Amino acid sequence: MKNKQGSNKNSLFRVGLMIFGVIAAVVALFFLLYKFSYIMSGVGKIISILQPIVVGLIIAYLVNPMTNFFTKHINRLLKKMTKKDKDFPKLSLYLGIAVSLIIFIIIIFVLVCAIIPSFVTSITDFVRDFSGRWESFITWVDSTFTGKNSLFNNFYNSLPNDIKLTVDKVFNTSDWFAIFEANAGKFITAIYSGVINVATFLADFVIGIVVAVYALSNKRLFKAQIKKMLYAFFNKKTVNFVFDVSKKSNEIFLGFINGKLISALIVGIICFIGVSIMRMPYPMLITVIITVTDLIPIFGPYIGTIPCAFLLLLYDPMKCVYFVLFIIALQMVEGNIISPKILGDSTGISAFWVVFAIVLGGGLFGIVGMLLSVPTFAVIHYILKRIFEHFLRKKNLPCDTSAYAGSGGLIIEEAKDEGNEQEPADKTEQTVV
Numbered sequence: 001m002k003n004k005q006g007s008n009k010n011s012l013f014r015v016g017l018m019i020f021g022v023i024a025a026v027v028a029l030f031f032l033l034y035k036f037s038y039i040m041s042g043v044g045k046i047i048s049i050l051q052p053i054v055v056g057l058i059i060a061y062l063v064n065p066m067t068n069f070f071t072k073h074i075n076r077l078l079k080k081m082t083k084k085d086k087d088f089p090k091l092s093l094y095l096g097i098a099v100s101l102i103i104f105i106i107i108i109f110v111l112v113c114a115i116i117p118s119f120v121t122s123i124t125d126f127v128r129d130f131s132g133r134w135e136s137f138i139t140w141v142d143s144t145f146t147g148k149n150s151l152f153n154n155f156y157n158s159l160p161n162d163i164k165l166t167v168d169k170v171f172n173t174s175d176w177f178a179i180f181e182a183n184a185g186k187f188i189t190a191i192y193s194g195v196i197n198v199a200t201f202l203a204d205f206v207i208g209i210v211v212a213v214y215a216l217s218n219k220r221l222f223k224a225q226i227k228k229m230l231y232a233f234f235n236k237k238t239v240n241f242v243f244d245v246s247k248k249s250n251e252i253f254l255g256f257i258n259g260k261l262i263s264a265l266i267v268g269i270i271c272f273i274g275v276s277i278m279r280m281p282y283p284m285l286i287t288v289i290i291t292v293t294d295l296i297p298i299f300g301p302y303i304g305t306i307p308c309a310f311l312l313l314l315y316d317p318m319k320c321v322y323f324v325l326f327i328i329a330l331q332m333v334e335g336n337i338i339s340p341k342i343l344g345d346s347t348g349i350s351a352f353w354v355v356f357a358i359v360l361g362g363g364l365f366g367i368v369g370m371l372l373s374v375p376t377f378a379v380i381h382y383i384l385k386r387i388f389e390h391f392l393r394k395k396n397l398p399c400d401t402s403a404y405a406g407s408g409g410l411i412i413e414e415a416k417d418e419g420n421e422q423e424p425a426d427k428t429e430q431t432v433v
Contacts, residue, residue: 051204052203052207052211053208053211055201055205055207055208055211056207056208056209056211056212056215059211060211060219063101063216064219066103066104067093067096067100067216068096070096070099070100071093071095072096074091074092074096075088078091078092093216094217097213097216097217100216105209115284118283119284121284122281122283122286123282126281126282126285227239227243230242245383245386248379248382249379252375252378252382253379256375256378259339260295260297261295263294263334263338263339264295266334266338267294267334267338268291270330270333271286271287271291271327271330272284272287275323275326278322278323278326280312280315280323281311281312281315281319282311285311286308286311286323289304289307289308290304292304294334296358296367296370296371297354297358298354298355299362299370301331305324305327309324349378353377353381354377356377357373357374358370360377361373361374361376
């Protein structure tokens with residue numbers, strides 16, 4: 001009798017604890033949404049303070065696969081040189097870190113030396129020629145969109161009066177110049193702040209290299225500490241589930257980031273060759289803009305095309321048209337040939353969810369959100385998939401989505417009968433969250 005009363009008390013306590021947890025989660029979510037801007041501003045301040053640490057951890061994450069590769073091969077080489085069967089873990093790790101970081105720095109140095117001089121020259125030429133190019137552009141607009149052009153004039157006269165007023169405002173070149181003149185100070189301030197940001201980033205990069213060395217040399221210790229903490233609070237199945245998700249997340253992020261970097265580099269090389277063959281101005285400036293924005297999936301190439309097209313419109317409107325056609329063709333090649341070969345299905349989510357993730361990430365976190373939204377959403381998708389499949393198996397229901405595609409319940413019932421006869425192949429799928 002006492003045991004039953006004790007078990008009833010325990011069950012009531014668990015129910016109460018669960019209800020309290022749900023209420024606390026709802027309150028926390030409401031507070032997060034209601035005070036989201038304040039929370040993000042606080043997070044932004046913390047990140048800006050810890051920026052050298054963040055840069056170092058990013059460098060360590062990118063260099064880690066290379067470090068593992070060199071550590072493994074250096075250890076084999078040391079065994080052959082010493083003719084001993086024992087391993088040299090610390091020495092191999094330190095040498096692997098050194099070789100990896102040296103290669104990483106050399107790659108960055110070569111890219112900077114190859115891009116920066118031409119990039120600076122392109123910006124200098126643009127600033128020097130801007131006044132003359134602007135006047136030529138204004139002359140072209142006046143000669144094209146005025147009464148001298150009978151085709152446009154006839155079309156203009158057929159428009160309603162309210163639309164005519166809008167067209168007059170759009171093509172009033174004096175208003176354009178006034179707007180540009182009014183914002184000239186903002187342009188100069190933006191350039192100055194850009195120079196300061198570059199200098200700050202260089203300082204953070206140097207500190208980040210030091211942080212990366214410590215992070216890579218102590219990665220096994222950090223992993224052991226995290227595992228120790230998780231085992232202290234959760235059971236073994238939950239910890240195994242967490243590490244399985246962490247491993248899959250690492251695969252998704254590394255596959256997406258490395259694939260996107262290689263894809264953007266190939267697009268940048270093709271773009272530079274194309275604009276050079278077409279003898280377009282500011283080739284390196286255009287190439288850098290297209291390459292950097294190409295890192296953003298789907299929308300990136302078009303975001304980069306707009307400022308480049310504007311630069312070419314000031315120089316020569318026909319070159320602007322040729323450039324836009326060239327970028328459209330380049331994006332077709334990337335979307336159908338380059339990206340599928342390099343990225344493949346690294347994220348495992350459909351095109352709809354890719355667009356959803358980019359729009360949501362860009363709206364919440366800006367450019368960084370657009371860059372990292374797709375792999376982040378892919379990880380969330382994988383976690384939810386594992387949880388749903390776990391509960392479906394507990395109900396002896398199929399995990400294959402196609403089993404639920406019918407209009408009625410017949411397909412599900414048949415799949416359920418088949419599912420009763422089959423055991424899950426992977427033990428990790430049976431983990432309890």
